[in-house]
Amino acid sequence: MLDLIVRNARLRVSGPLIDIGVRDGLFVGVQPRLPAEASETIDAAGCFVTPPFVESHVHLDTTLTAGEPRWNESGTLFEGIECWSERKALLTEEDVVRRATKAIEWQVSHGILHIRSHVDICDPKLTALRALIEVRRVMAPFVDIQLVAFPQDGILGFEGGAVLLEEALRLGADAVGGIPHYELTREDGVESLKIIFALAEKYGKLIDVHCDEIDDEQSRFVEVMSALALRTGMRDRVTASHTTAMHSYNGAYASKLLRFCAKSGINFVANPLVNIHLQGRFDTYPKRRGLTRVKEMAAMGINVSLGHDDILDPWYPMGTGSMLDVAHMAVHVAQMTGREEMRSVFHMVTDAGARTLHVQDSYGIEAGKPADLVILDALDELDALRRQSVARVVLSKGKVVARTTPAETTVFLQGTSHPIDYLR
Ligand SMILES: [Zn+2]
Incomplete structure (x- = not known):
């Protein structure tokens, strides 16, 4: 029975x-x-x-705060960071738990049962992290939630950033995050990655770094990540998120880099909804799409999965949390409209996500x-x-x-009526 x-x-x-x-x-x-x-x-x-769908990259601490205390009118990543730092000052644990729980309900309703959320730890009280650790515990019987300790304002660029990052790991974050392109100098960016890898090894954690999320073709931290992943042997325990600068690299450099990335075994996460919205904002015309080279990486067998990134927050004023929404945008922006390509995009929000989160054995x-x-x-x-x-x-x-009960629509045309059928 x-x-x-x-x-x-x-x-x-x-x-x-x-x-x-x-x-x-x-x-x-x-x-x-x-x-x-x-x-x-x-x-x-x-x-x-x-x-189930796998959400490889979302921010459950910032979700549902769009317009608080003000809207990001320019639509840039940087005004988003400013809006968030104003909202962050008002955080309470109850506030984070309430918003995150609501977003998780949306995600589960869309079929997501694995979620990797970044959590901003540039806060001496670590309010958001404490709240999301509680949410992770309460939701554990239903949804698998991974938390990435994410230093939004930098590890070296924010006073005490490295100490807070380590404290976050001790409190129970599952992965070490970073933002090398937002550190004050290139050298600080490289140094921040060395700190991230050292902490991940010390505490036995995964790594997921916001890497090169900028249209600057000079932003080249993926090469440092893939080199460190190779040398430390951490390989597929390492994920580079966004890597939007790769969109703008010259062909010779991108071709060399992708070979190194394939050899290192690191995972990539693209966030098509948010990348197409935030990137290209400093271009006149033509405007770059700012999505990393999803199509080329997929063709090379590099593991690429997708994230919604933001849901109604200072970086994205839309979203319901659905991975099909994310995948739909990916098909368009990455021009992956071949039949096998579309199928492979579906796998980016399912199996490939499970590999990124390292849950493939139970998936x-x-x-x-x-x-x-x-x-x-x-x-x-x-x-x-x-x-x-x-x-x-x-x-x-x-x-x-x-x-969910699918919607039913009836059309009244040409003197008759019938329920509409969207299948060919
Ligand atoms: Zn993000």
């Missing part, structure tokens, strides 16, 4: 529909017509079923793994991307944590 069976799931475009059994929060059988009884049955009715619809899945109102990955499909059912460790 099983706890639950999801019947008639479409795991891939062709092939038979699959039944998925669940017992004690784990998958126990994944096959056509599973011959078993269960206390509960969910009929997926031929809908596409995927492992996927296979017997013995945690029973996490999403029934999408879609036929396959491409359909989900095109229609921004809702998550009909989200299952976390075998329990339903969100349900």
Whole structure:
């Protein structure tokens, strides 16, 4: 007797529909017509079923603060940092818990069950970190949350930055963050990366650095990260986020750099919604897209995943937290519109994200793994991307944590009426 069976799931475009059994929060059988009884049955009715979405890069401490105390009118990263430093002075733990919890509810409703959030630790009280550690604890039975200690104002550029960073790791942050391109000098940027790697080794943590998030083609800290990842052996425990400057590197340098990156095994996270919005702001015309070289990296087999980055905060005045929204933008901005390319973008918000977060061993619809899945109102990955499909059912460790009923629209045209069908 099983706890639950999801019947008639479409795991891939062709092939038979699959039944998925669940017992004690784990998958126990994944096959056509599973011959078993269960206390509960969910009929997926031929809908596409995927492992949960992975949010590789978000800021749950800043979320839902857009317009507080003022709006970022210029739309630049730098005015965003100024707005945030004003809002940061007003933070309380209750305030962070309330906003983060609401954003997580949105994310779960869209089928996200793994979240990596950066947390600004340039605050002597570490208010946001303490609050998010509590949120991580409360949400642990449902959603896997990783916290990156993120020195928004710099490790060397902010007084006591290195001490706060280490304190954040002692308090329980899962990964070490950084912002080398925002340190006062190139040399400080390199030094900050050495501090980050040393702390990660000392405390056995992952690394995820906001790296080269600027249109300046002279910003070249990815090369330092990949060299350190190779020399320390930390390799795929290291992630370079944003790397938007790579968009502007000359071809010869980018080609050499990508070979080094592939050799080092580091992960990349692009944030298409926020990159296309914040970058290119100092250009007249033509305006650069400011997205890192997602297409080229994917073609080389480098692990690239995607993040929403900001949801209604000083850096992005929009967003509902959906990874399909992020992937939809990626398809356009990276011009990954080939059929296999679109499929690979879908993988950037699922499997590739699991690799970035280092949770790949407990991720996927296979017997013995945690029973996490999403029934999408879609036929396959491409359909989900095109229609921004809702998550009909989200299952976390075998329990339903969100349900959405797809909208139904009726058209009244030419003297008749019928429910509309968006499938071809
Ligand atoms: Zn970020």
